[in-house]
Amino acid sequence: PKTPKGICGADADTMVARNLLRAVAAGSGCYIHIVENTARNLRAMGESGAAFKGAKALERVAELFGITGATPHEKAVKIANAVLSDLYLPRDEKMKLTAKLAYAPRYAKWQELGLLPGGAKSEVFDGVVKSSTNLNSDPVNMLLNCLTLGISTGLYGLTLTNLLNDIMLGEPVIRPAAVGFKTIDPRYINIMITGHQHSCFTHLQDRLLDADIVDRARQAGAEGFRLVGCTCVGQDLQLRGEHYKEVFTGHAGNNFTSEAALATGAIDLVVSEFNCTLPGIEPIADTLKIKMICIDDVAKKANAAYEPYRFADREPVSEKIIASAVEAYKARRDSVGINIPAEHGNDDTITGISEVSLKDFLGGSWEPLVNLIASGDIKGVVGVVGCSSMVSGGHDVLTVDLVKELIKRDIIVLSAGCSSGGLENVGLMRPAAAALAGPSLRAVCEKLGI
Ligand code: SF4
Structure with a gap:
């Protein structure tokens, strides 16, 4: 920078942390909006007596949250209310479901570091306030706030949205x-x-x-x-x-x-x-x-x-x-021409992977996957997740090239978000993509027919 500080006296660390916090709060707001609406839909479905496609998922989530009820609909309403109550807590009251959703040793670490999130909407609100003009100037405080927002967004905005969708819409099937x-x-x-x-x-x-x-x-x-x-x-x-x-x-x-x-x-x-x-x-x-x-x-x-x-x-x-x-x-339809490229996409992209469906596929235990990693047949698992990218060569070029390189080295790839859309359209989620994998990973895929 031309000067070490801005006109208000904020230094580079403050500006960078402030911009990051503002972006993180905005992103968190998006996903908390989704889980809020999802929980409201679940509550309304429960109250109306509508049919759920994921009966097992409902029982699983009820058990996880310690919720009981005379009927599945009563349990659904209680689950939705538990989620919404947490979202609407003030920031100085910690959300209650975090402990039930998080990996226990990680939860203990968050607790030790003072990172447990208060009400998710309040966390977003205060993140926006803190990052406004001439409010917070402590980069460490703002960066810690980003971590808290990350926890509430990941567990509520992403994990919980999926669990509630499993109840309403049915669970993924491979x-x-x-x-x-x-x-x-x-x-x-x-x-x-x-x-x-x-x-x-x-x-x-x-x-x-x-x-x-x-x-x-x-x-x-x-x-x-x-x-x-x-x-x-x-x-x-x-x-x-x-x-x-x-x-x-x-x-x-x-x-x-x-x-x-x-x-x-x-x-x-x-x-x-x-x-x-x-x-x-x-x-x-x-x-x-x-x-x-x-x-x-x-x-x-x-x-x-x-x-x-x-x-x-x-x-x-x-x-x-x-x-x-x-x-x-x-x-x-009479006035607009139709031109659908016949060769675009494929019919055998493997989909329906969730924690539950994958474990079932492996025979009810993670051991076969862990053994393949321990033996070196699979060198590891890499997540290629997120939005599709236009940088580094154009639409999806970066993620497609990256995944080809990873599987060539016997590393299995877990994908989510729009990057999956590109990977599946070019055929990397078909069983035939095993031909592009390294010899060990290829043998595993061919044996399992995936
Ligand atoms: S994954 Fe796709 S749809 Fe979802 S936010 Fe990113 S670009 Fe948008």
């Missing part, structure tokens, strides 16, 4: 699935979904298969409705796709792939509820007469209609989506 543009079938009215809040689609998913709704598609000239996955919500639907075989065609691709998916011309409507609904899809949607509906205004697009989703309004919201999709299909 299976081969279709990915890429071959998931878009022009004979159907295609609704592409973008976002992260899968539990907002529980009603729509089932409704699209009802006979009266399929009839409406047929009257418009289509064979029915299909949901096409894109971004993280597509990834999540794919993970649980065993429970939605009829209506969900597969995961077309990640955030940046959404532009190309729309450019095929065969998507009629986009329903968004969170990131990453790129602003870049707006002009494409306008040009190709694709309607856009947003059901959570945190991700409101300038050209999208806004239909706020609450579980109590699920029927009118689904009806609005269906009516708009039919209208768009009728208005655009």
Whole structure:
């Protein structure tokens, strides 16, 4: 820097820590928003007596939290309330479920270091306050706050969101699935979904298969409705796709792939509820007469209609989506060209990996995997997770090259987020990708048929 301090006297350490804390608080806010809505959806489903697809998951979470109840619905409401109560605590009161969700020795270390998070929403709020003009100037204090936010975001925003989704939407089942543009079938009215809040689609998913709704598609000239996955919500639907075989065609691709998916011309409507609904899809949607509906205004697009989703309004919201999709299909299919690259994607991407499904696959114990690592057949496990990247060569180039290099060295890769979308579309999650692995890892994959 030209001067050692800013005009207010803040030094470089303060500025860097302040900017980091602000970014971390914003990121945490996003994922806490998701778990809050997910818990509210679970509570509403429990109160209404709606059917859960993940009965075992419900029992598992209830046991983990020490929750009892006369019926699964009562337990679901109590689980949701336990989550929401924690989220809404003030910052000086520690969240209660952290101890039940965390790895015990790690929890003890966090406790020793004073890193246990208070109410997750308050943590975000205070992170924003601290990083505002001329408030906190202690870099260590702000960096410790980043760690606390990391704990609440990871355990609540990510782990808990998944556990609650397992209850409402069904648990992941390991299976081969279709990915890429071959998931878009022009004979159907295609609704592409973008976002992260899968539990907002529980009603729509089932409704699209009802006979009266399929009839409406047929009257418009289509064979029915299909949901096409894109971004993280597509990834999540794919993970649980065993429970939605009829209506969900597969995961077309990640955030940046959404532009190309729309450019095929065969998507009629986009329903968004969170990131990453790129602003870049707006002009494409306008040009190709694709309607856009947003059901959570945190991700409101300038050209999208806004239909706020609450579980109590699920029927009118689904009806609005269906009516708009039919209208768009009728208005655009005669005038918009369709061009779906036939070779894009594949039909046998292995999906449905969760802690539970993977352990089952291994015979109910982690020992086979641990033994393979101990014997050196697998040299280790690397997580390649997160959003897709445009740097270092272009869309997904970095992650694809990195994963090829890792598997060549007999290192198994665990992937999540939009980086998975790129890896699966280029075929790295197919059994055939074993041919690109080093000799030991290849032998393991071929033996297990994965
Ligand atoms: S992984 Fe990242 S890029 Fe993809 S939808 Fe989620 S936040 Fe967006």
